[in-house]
Amino acid sequence: MREVILPGSIEELWRCLDDKPQASVYAGGTDLLVKMYNGLFDPEALICLDRIEELKEVGEQGGSIRIGACATHSGLLEDPLVRKRLPALWKAIGGIGSPPVRNMGTIGGNICTASPAGDTLPPLYAMKAEVELLSREGSRRVPIPEFITGPGATCLKRAEILSAVWVKKPEGYNLHHFEKVGLRSALACSVVSMAALLRLRPEGIVEKAALAWGSVAPTVFRCPEAEEALAGKPLCAESLSKAAELVRDGVSPISDLRADADYRRAVAGNLLLRLVDIADEGKGR
Numbered sequence: 463m464r465e466v467i468l469p470g471s472i473e474e475l476w477r478c479l480d481d482k483p484q485a486s487v488y489a490g491g492t493d494l495l496v497k498m499y500n501g502l503f504d505p506e507a508l509i510c511l512d513r514i515e516e517l518k519e520v521g522e523q524g525g526s527i528r529i530g531a532c533a534t535h536s537g538l539l540e541d542p543l544v545r546k547r548l549p550a551l552w553k554a555i556g557g558i559g560s561p562p563v564r565n566m567g568t569i570g571g572n573i574c575t576a577s578p579a580g581d582t583l584p585p586l587y588a589m590k591a592e593v594e595l596l597s598r599e600g601s602r603r604v605p606i607p608e609f610i611t612g613p614g615a616t617c618l619k620r621a622e623i624l625s626a627v628w629v630k631k632p633e634g635y636n637l638h639h640f641e642k643v644g645l646r647s648a649l650a651c652s653v654v655s656m657a658a659l660l661r662l663r664p665e666g667i668v669e670k671a672a673l674a675w676g677s678v679a680p681t682v683f684r685c686p687e688a689e690e691a692l693a694g695k696p697l698c699a700e701s702l703s704k705a706a707e708l709v710r711d712g713v714s715p716i717s718d719l720r721a722d723a724d725y726r727r728a729v730a731g732n733l734l735l736r737l738v739d740i741a742d743e744g745k746g747r
């Protein structure tokens with residue numbers, strides 16, 4: 463039997479890591495335990511972070527929201543701060559897996575898994591989130607694109623954990639959108655996903671855009687060229703088509719069991735075209 467250690471506080475966690483330096487930490491286990499079950503990972507021991515309440519806290523500090531790494535997806539869906547202030551992230555979380563997966567899975571686990579298809583990642587990139595990394599020596603904050611160094615890879619050091627994610631309240635935006643295309647409507651990993659935050663003037667001119675795509679590159683794809691192409695233009699089929707071409711040129715998707723690269727490239731642009739409808743319906747506001 464593999465040992466599973468359940469520290470109840472951060473101090474206890476450091477002692478556990480001193481005793482078992484080779485142990486792997488985990489939170490909900492919805493990624494890690496599945497990997498172990500499939501024989502892809504065989505850690506010497508496991509340290510579960512689930513009993514450390516301080517890693518689950520969500521709060522406001524100045525103009526930012528700090529989300530504890532071990533906050534579950536279900537918990538965040540119920541959180542008024544996340545729902546009201548971070549609607550694109552809230553929408554992304556609502557589409558993860560199924561209720562049992564959301565009850566166990568955490569935002570920190572989604573970030574640390576660093577999958578190109580991780581649903582919380584496009585909104586976090588679009589909002590320029592930073593991760594807070596904690597070790598016995600202290601904490602450091604790292605912008606999320608520097609934290610995730612490749613598919614499944616992060617710059618997390620040994621005996622360091624992800625303690626929280628910091629997101630500046632995206633006050634200036636009045637359209638907050640997340641959409642994922644999967645192979646079915648529930649329990650589907652994304653084939654392509656997109657987070658879009660727009661500041662729209664009342665007459666429909668885009669003042670500012672923050673865009674990010676999942677599943678179309680080794681890590682989340684940002685397209686400053688498309689953001690610049692939209693700025694100052696009306697939100698219409700013509701301006702979005704031009705921006706969508708820039709996106710299709712920039713992505714580097716793979717073909718896999720879920721979709722081929724050409725399909726992903728086409729859908730990445732098409733998701734942008736949908737923003738006219740989203741704005742018309744007032745859905746993203």
Ligand SMILES: Cc1cc2nc3c(=O)[nH]c(=O)nc-3n(C[C@H](O)[C@H](O)[C@H](O)COP(=O)(O)OP(=O)(O)OC[C@H]3O[C@@H](n4cnc5c(N)ncnc54)[C@H](O)[C@@H]3O)c2cc1C
Pocket residue numbers: 486487488489490491492493494495496511531532557558559560563566567568569570571572573574575579580581582618622623624625649650651652
């Ligand atoms: C049936 C099913 C459906 C799913 N559907 C989706 C989906 O639609 N969208 C999606 O994005 N994901 C999906 N997932 C993947 C998974 O549920 C999410 O990525 C979830 O957020 C992982 O969180 P967790 O706490 O369970 O991670 P864990 O499995 O506990 O950990 C994942 C990885 O992160 C590390 N880790 C976790 N927390 C920390 C921390 N605080 N500090 C340092 N390292 C840490 C672990 O060592 C491990 O390597 C699905 C999984 C299943 C089984």
